[in-house]
Amino acid sequence: MTEPMPLTAEQFLPVAVAMARREQQQKDGLTLILAPLPNCPACARSAVEVHASETRFPDDTLSLLFRPCGHRFTVAADMGYEVARLAEEIATREEREGGDLLAEYIPPAGEKVSIGQPEPPVFVIALHSDDGTLIVGIRPDGSIQQGPNYQPDAAAAEFWDAVTRAAHSAAPWTEQASG
Structure with a gap:
């Protein structure tokens, strides 16, 4: 042993x-x-x-x-x-x-x-990748913490996708604009 x-x-x-x-x-x-x-x-x-x-x-x-x-x-x-x-x-x-x-x-x-x-840190908003890794987090004071794979364009796209999902889940009866 x-x-x-x-x-x-x-x-x-x-x-x-x-x-x-x-x-x-x-x-x-x-x-x-x-x-x-x-x-x-x-x-x-x-x-x-x-x-x-x-x-x-x-x-x-x-x-x-x-x-x-x-x-x-x-x-x-x-x-x-x-x-x-x-x-x-x-x-x-x-x-x-x-x-x-x-x-x-x-x-x-x-x-x-x-x-x-x-x-x-506690985040007001936190975006994580599919594997759970932090992309970016926004603290209550407005400062941000970037994750190891932070890419500004990808983070912005994910943020707006999350806002859209939240808006649709909050008001599911509204019609979604068709493109």
Whole structure:
């Protein structure tokens, strides 16, 4: 058996989000089809089971065992709890807003995950691509946040399509102009 590998916050966040998504679905009463388990951080193999346990003495860590590959990992408990709290916030936002919001929290290479920071930005309007990635978000103060694939023309077209859909759903009895 190999020694457990330590995970950083950046490595643990996707694992914690995947597990928080599943937990949220179970709380909502879903039992048959759940969000996928995270892939193993060492071999990227799909997990069938992830067993988590806590060790208080001597090193105060969280331990993760991925099945079927058998890779084991440790996470410093204090950092692990902060990342797990952030993962729960992400899963809750995803359920409320729809889409996969994890990418908004993954820092550029070489930077650290921000844990214990203020709440993520709340958008009055947020446009997401089909895979859930943020295209552009407009905050209550009018400032915008651009996603990684932001293209002004595509974002404008999607915005006006969304306005049109909203107008038609708000007043479905009105006739649509034929072109």
